[in-house]
Amino acid sequence: MKNLVLAATVTAALSTTSMGAHAASSNELAQIREQLEALMQRVDKLEQENVALEAENESLKAADEKLQANAEYLKSEARGLRKETAQQAMEVGKVKGADWASKVAISGDLRYRYEMISDETLNGGVQTADRYRDRVRARLNATVKATDNITVGIGFATTENGDPRSSNQSLTGSFSRKSIDLDTAYFGWKFASWGNLVGGKMKQPFVKPGQTLFWDNDVNPEGLAVGFQSGMLFGTAYNYWINEVSGPETSRTADTMLHGLQIGTRLPIGANTLMLAAHYYDLSAGQGRAPFYNGNSNGNSTDTLVSGTTSTSVLRYDFQVINLSAEFNALLGELPLQLWADVAQNQDPNDLDTAWAAGVLFGKASNYRTWEFGASYHLIEKDSLFGQLIDSDLGGGVTDTEGWMLRAGYAPVRNWALNATYILSKRNVDVPNGAGQTGVDYDRLQVDFNVKF
Known part of the structure; x- marks a missing residue:
């Protein structure tokens, strides 16, 4: 189209030139023709360049469309990868969560x-x-399997002033908040x-055999213990801190500690089992001191130590206690039957140094609609056992006590039990109390609503 226009223009120019040839020389006409030919060549060149530019533009447009298509594809792939990564992260989280949950066990109980x-x-x-x-x-315990052979346990319990022999909280104090203390913290x-x-x-x-009261079940000792189990044999050796003491070199700084060893066996007798155990513990650096909770010897004999204007009741005797235990478990029909006995003697004093107990338990209140009945008798002479360890219910938790x-x-x-316990005991069986009384009646009724989880 551009060449046709240019040709028309040239023809017109030549016609004009012919009409005015009389006014122009032949040289001028030649120059005009040269200029026109040069102009036509230039127009042809421009047209060729335009065609090349159009082709290049089409190529660039195609490349741009391809790039846009690639971009959309990459965006789609990125969205897919993000979704897949999120799903994988969720799966990893589930695996980690399941792995963590498999290593942690939570348990506890509530008793009213x-x-x-x-x-x-x-x-x-x-x-x-x-x-x-x-x-x-209320008690809450967490046990964590830290490695294949190491376990960590942490427990919390209600308490009144940190009493080592009780986790009970009395409902009193105008609805005051109740304390919770560290109950256990150990590794195994x-x-x-x-x-x-x-x-x-x-x-x-x-x-411990049966329902013996030689050790209160709420006492959680502190220190190190090594246990072993091999076939029918079992045993434990322990080293516990009662009081850690510091002071000047001129003072008595030996720590009051409790060292002990138990060795026992479980013997099969037909379908039944007989457990026999020998236990020894020694209260070191306790004699002449007051390793007491709340300053109370819990019935053990004491002497008065005077230092300046201060007087302190301290232990009169050491405690080197030999303890022999037996427990027989059998089935009477479909119901479990347990017979047990416990006897202990302190080797330091010459009198009032023996404790013994025996009992029976028929049935077991644990599974759905199961029940139990039990009876036991305890006699704990004044210096037979370290009073800080014995059960706090019989006779109010003091030695020189006997009772049923x-x-x-x-x-x-399952996990819910109703219990009733009645304790008929006498205190100051051998040694009169401050009021001159002996054989003082001390009875206790407990009705419990227990839930475990």
Whole structure:
């Protein structure tokens, strides 16, 4: 089209030139023709360049469309990868969560207790009034499998002033908030198939027969213990701190400690089992000191130590206690039957140095609609056992006590039990109290609502 226009223009120019040839020379006409030819060549060149530019533009447009298509594809792929990564992260999180959950075990219990106490001890020359109270106990424990052979345990429990023999909280104080303290904090290292090392504040690692009251179940000792189990044999050795002492070199700074060893066996007798155990513990650096909670010797004999204007009641005797235990477990029909006995003697004093107990338990309140009945008798002479360790219920938790403990329990469903315990005991069996009384009646009724999880 551009060439046609240019040709028309040239023709017109030539016609004009012919008409005015009379006014122009032949040289001028030649120059005009040369200029026109040059102009046509230039126009042809421009047209060729334009065609090339159009082709290049089309190529660039195609490349741009391809780039846009690639960009959309990459965006789609990125979205897919993000979704897949998120799903994989969720799966990894689930695996990690499941792995963590498989290593942690949470357990605990809640107990609501009604309690009545009848104490015939004279109080200021007047008989002590009967006492009625409701109490709660809550405990929460976490056990973590840190490695294949190391376990860590941490537990918390309600408490009143950190009492080592009780996790009960009385319902009193105008709805005041109740305290929760560290109950256990320990590690367990299974260093061999037959052995385990435990360190920290732990549950009692040794075996106790039946419902013996020689050790309060709430006492969680502190220190190190090594246990072993091989076939029918078992045993425990421990080293516990009672009081850590510091001071000048001129003072007595030996720590009061409790060292002990138990060795036992479980013998099969047909379908039944007989457990026999020998236990020894020694209270070191305790004689002449006051390793007491709240300054109370819990019935053990004391002397008065005077230093300046201060007088302190300290232990009169050492405690080197030999303890022999037996427990027989059998089935009477489909119901479990347990017979047990416990005897201990302190080797330091020459008198009032023996404790013994025996009991029976028929049935077991644990599974759905199961029940139990039990009875036991305890006699704990004044210096037979270290008073800080004995159960806090019989006779109010002091030595020089004897009495019966009757108990019954029923489990409507698993992990829920109703229990009743009645304790008929006498305090100051051998040594009169401050009011000159001996054989003082001390009775206690406990009705419990227990839930475990």
